[in-house]
Every structure is written in structure tokens, then in C-alpha cells.
Amino acid sequence: MHDKRTPAIRAFEAEQQFQLLVQSVVDYAIYMLDPDGYICNWNEGGRRIKGYDDAEIIGQHFSRFYELVDRDAGEPEYGLRMARENGRYEKEGWRLRKDGSRFWASVVIDPIRVDGQLIGYAKVARDITERHESALRLAEAQQALLQAKKIEAIGKLTLGLSHDFNNLLGVIVNSLDLISAHRDDEKRVTRLVEGALRAADRGMLLTRQLLSFARGQALAPEVRDVNELVLGMKDVLMRSCGLGVDIELSLAQDLPPIRVDPTQLEAALLNLVINSRDSFAEGGTITVATGLADRRPPEIESTARDFVCVCVVDDGSGMSDEVVQQAVQPFFTTKEVGRGSGLGLSQAHGFAAQSGGYLHIASEPGQGTRVTLYFPALED
Ligand SMILES: Nc1ncnc2c1ncn2[C@@H]1O[C@H](COP(=O)(O)OP(=O)(O)OP(=O)(O)O)[C@@H](O)[C@H]1O
Ligand SMILES: [Mg+2]
Numbered sequence: 001m002h003d004k005r006t007p008a009i010r011a012f013e014a015e016q017q018f019q020l021l022v023q024s025v026v027d028y029a030i031y032m033l034d035p036d037g038y039i040c041n042w043n044e045g046g047r048r049i050k051g052y053d054d055a056e057i058i059g060q061h062f063s064r065f066y067e068l069v070d071r072d073a074g075e076p077e078y079g080l081r082m083a084r085e086n087g088r089y090e091k092e093g094w095r096l097r098k099d100g101s102r103f104w105a106s107v108v109i110d111p112i113r114v115d116g117q118l119i120g121y122a123k124v125a126r127d128i129t130e131r132h133e134s135a136l137r138l139a140e141a142q143q144a145l146l147q148a149k150k151i152e153a154i155g156k157l158t159l160g161l162s163h164d165f166n167n168l169l170g171v172i173v174n175s176l177d178l179i180s181a182h183r184d185d186e187k188r189v190t191r192l193v194e195g196a197l198r199a200a201d202r203g204m205l206l207t208r209q210l211l212s213f214a215r216g217q218a219l220a221p222e223v224r225d226v227n228e229l230v231l232g233m234k235d236v237l238m239r240s241c242g243l244g245v246d247i248e249l250s251l252a253q254d255l256p257p258i259r260v261d262p263t264q265l266e267a268a269l270l271n272l273v274i275n276s277r278d279s280f281a282e283g284g285t286i287t288v289a290t291g292l293a294d295r296r297p298p299e300i301e302s303t304a305r306d307f308v309c310v311c312v313v314d315d316g317s318g319m320s321d322e323v324v325q326q327a328v329q330p331f332f333t334t335k336e337v338g339r340g341s342g343l344g345l346s347q348a349h350g351f352a353a354q355s356g357g358y359l360h361i362a363s364e365p366g367q368g369t370r371v372t373l374y375f376p377a378l379e380d
Pocket of ligand 2: 271274275340343344345
């Protein structure tokens, strides 16, 4: 069919249709701005969202929709400049209605060019206050949940620690009772004293762990020979393991010294040895070995310097991959309430890292465990 309308009429009608389309969009405020940001034209959505009449808005600068702080900060001009330079500007922020109320707007500004010449901007704004507020409420709820989880974790920890300390004090008090009842039975007294000392050691270790956790471990490093430290701890290590557990030392000769906080190294070793002891169903063998690291974990592979390592090896239950992954996290434990607080490996790991070294776990279920502490060797 032949269209009898002239091209001018067709263009006029297309323009009318376009106007109709823009005007019937009521959820988006659509403006045409001149190159300086003055409003030339806007749609029904703009009137509805902002609450102004045409006469109040046409010819005004679009910055009047911004809050005073944003206007002072040059936000409106910045938006135009970004649109000009980058071809588009998108932002969310608070905007003002005529009655002074605020709404959260999602704004897009596009530059309009004819033959390369900037003739103005198209600005499309949407009122997304509801979405913004529900996002805020969600974030608040998540925060509250996190807080509740933290409190729950602290509750569990306190429960675990109270059990731990109660058990330890129970052992000590019982031993003292029995000692005073059987003062003459020398063998028995010796055994009881050992048991009580073991409990006291464990209590001291626990408080040390808690303190270093709370303080983020303030270290007091000294230059020390690692073998000397290990040898000095043998009695404590044996005492904390009790009967049925063999402790073997395998110390490499002529090791360079390291710079560590000796108390923390002792705590770390004790933690590792107690973990090994706990992994035995009955008895077992724990080897504490020192040496120069020949094979290194990837974390320190690239450094040229030497590392001295101390490792604790056991033939106990071993760990699944999943447990290995989480083992050094504070409060991660597979032990029942009152038997572990999940701070041992976290202390050892934090201490090694703070001393410029690294902790590595190699373990498989049923194959035992090897936990290695690496420390940078000091040059002579
Ligand atoms: N030598 C090991 N053999 C088997 N599993 C181990 C060994 N060492 C650690 N684990 C596992 O890693 C977990 C975390 O160890 P970690 O020493 O940090 O805490 P814990 O021993 O449970 O409690 P805490 O040391 O505070 O008394 C343990 O609960 C255990 O499951
Ligand atoms: Mg432990």
C-alpha cells in the first residue's frame, strides 16, 4: 500500500510517538539536559518521582535534585564530566523531592552528540529506595547474625575452658588429697605428684595460649639454639604424655641459631606433642626432630635463605584433608567439649608466622601426622 504522508509528516508523527513513549514511562524520570546541565525537557516519570510541575523545573539546573552536601562536593558537575569523558556515568545516591523528602536513586547519564558535537545529556533516574532499604535491612540482619554467632562461639569456648580447668583442678586436688592420706607410700606419692604436675602444666599451657591469642602474641625473641630448647623440654614433654607414649629425639648437629621467643617455641612444641598424644588410641611413638629444611613447602620455596625446622611426628590416627585444611584456625577442634579448645595449632601457626617462618602439616587418616615448624636460619 502506498503511504500518502510526506516525509515531514512521517518525521513529525515519529517524534509524536516517541514523545508519547517517553511520557508514558512513569517509573523512570527521564530528562534532557543542555551541555551545562540545565533541564530542557522531562517526562511524566520525573514529575511523579520528584513532585514538581513542568514550570518549576524546565530551565532549572539539575543539581537542585541533589542534597546540599553533594552539591557542595561538586557531585552534579562530576557526573556530567564523567559522562562526557567515559561515554556514560552510573551512580546511586540520595536525591531530594520537592517536599524535601529523600529517596535513593539509581542514576544513569549519557552524553548526546550530533556529528561529534555535544548537544546535551540524557539523564535517567529511578527511585530504588525500597530495594536500597531492604539491602540495608539484610546487611543489618547479617551483622546481627554474625554477632550472635560470635557470642555463641565465645559461649562454647568459655564452656570448654571451664571444663578444662575444672578437670585439671580436680586432678590436682585429688592428687593432693591422696598424697596426704598416703604420705608413707613413696611410689604412690611420686606417681601422684607427677599426675598433679602434668595437670598444672596443661593449665599453664592453656592460659598461655589464651593470653597469646588475646594479645595477638607479643613476642620476645632471642637468638637460641633449637636443639638446646628441645632438650630442655624433654621432661615436660614426657610428663605431659604419660605412660604408654615414647618420646624420641632426633637432633641434627651443627644447626645455625634462630631468633625466636623461647617461651612461645616451648608452648608450640608442647601443643604439637599433646596433639600427637591425643591422636593415639592406646600408646604410640612421638619423634621430635630438628634439622635444616631440604624440602620446603611452596610458601617459602622461593626464598634463598636456609630454614631450620623442628618437626613432631606421630604414628597416631592422622587427619582427613578436610581437618588439615581447617586445623590451624582458632577454635577449630574435633575434640569434645572440655578436651580441646582448638587453640593449639593456631598458637603454633601464629608463632611460626610471626617469627618469619611457617607451619606445615602432612597427615593422612591412619598414617600418622608430621607437623613441621620452619624458622629462618641466622647467618653466622
Ligand atoms: N597430631 C595430630 N593427629 C591427629 N589430629 C590432629 C593432630 N594435631 C591436630 N589434630 C587435629 O586438629 C585439630 C585442631 O588442633 P588444635 O591443637 O588447634 O586444637 P585441639 O587440640 O583440638 O585443642 P587445644 O590444642 O586447644 O587443646 C584437633 O582437634 C585434631 O582434630
Ligand atoms: Mg591441640
